[in-house]
Amino acid sequence: MSLKGSMTTCSGLEWNDMLGLLHHLKRDQKLKEYLVIATGCYLGLRAKDLLSLKWEDLLDKESLTITESKTQKKRHLTINQNLTEILLYVKSRLEEIGRFNREDYLFRNRRGGRYTIQHLNGLLKDTFSHYRVKVQNSSSHTLRKTFGKRVWEMDGKSERSLIYLSEIFSHSSIAITKRYIGIVQQDIQNIYLNL
Template sequence: MNFVQPIRDPDVIEEIELFLKEKNERDYILFLLGIYTGLRISDILSLKVKDLKDKKYLVINEKKTRRKKNNGRSIELNPILKKALKKYLKDRPNHEYVIKSRVGNNKSITRERAYMILREVANEFDIDSLACHSMRKTLGFHLYQQTKDIVLVQKTLNHEDSSYTLRYIGIEQDTVNSKIATLKYY
């Protein structure tokens, strides 16, 4: 599997949102949940309507970090995400999955389907390194760009080490690349 990257260009993010909103509202909500909560795809796919409908906060025990101490987190929902969720969840029953599959009776889409949705986006926008984790990395990257607070990003992504977070969101490599690009020997 290739190393995936965040979506660095805000204009591309906006274009992807518009593309998905026109194509399929469920896929649009999937993307918004990814870039505005920073949750892993497994956690997004496990969400039910009752977890988000008319809520200011999403309270979640992340699957990957479930065994760690103090795992239960409360994530304030971004106003853009809240507005989209209000419309999307309006008439949906509480027991239903948010990212519901069209196949079966009240099942979430699979991780594979989520990956295929993002690969369609990657093909549409000619992005090489886009996959499910790109949404999470996108939140981390832009949060860092706007705040320059790596500890905040580390806590948001529920990482244990800030040096890992810098590598994870691509900042370390961006810094190396920019320094090499400006290197002069004489």
């Protein structure tokens, strides 16, 4: 955990590393870790909005509309088929052990409430450490940044993708989006490497 007022920067995962991690988590039946990483990376939500999701918000739906807690802006999200399959898998596993309720939070604590951001960050840090995933200062932002990096890379690292991401992330400029997903630092490192 960082000191109050200090700045820390976390990195996103490479998409293939994230998919590999999901594979290992599913194999090891780490359902909550599997679900949180998949949902975070496929939706690109801030932690507070991610933790507010309930099963009924996502199941049997192709899209989702939320009001972001930080900006109060409405955001419309399409639910990816891969995420739908993950949701259905975890739902079936939870039904088998009698722990599924459509009205529950997706990330429910033992008392029935939702996870805190601190709990989520600890869960991610432990998971990344256990599976030896290389990530700088892991936190809930890692999932959102993974989403951002994937969108940018899928569109050929284009300026257009940065405009889309700036809108998705509710950033005031694409310069902020570039810094957020680590493009500026990566470009600077490449300058030194290519001398």
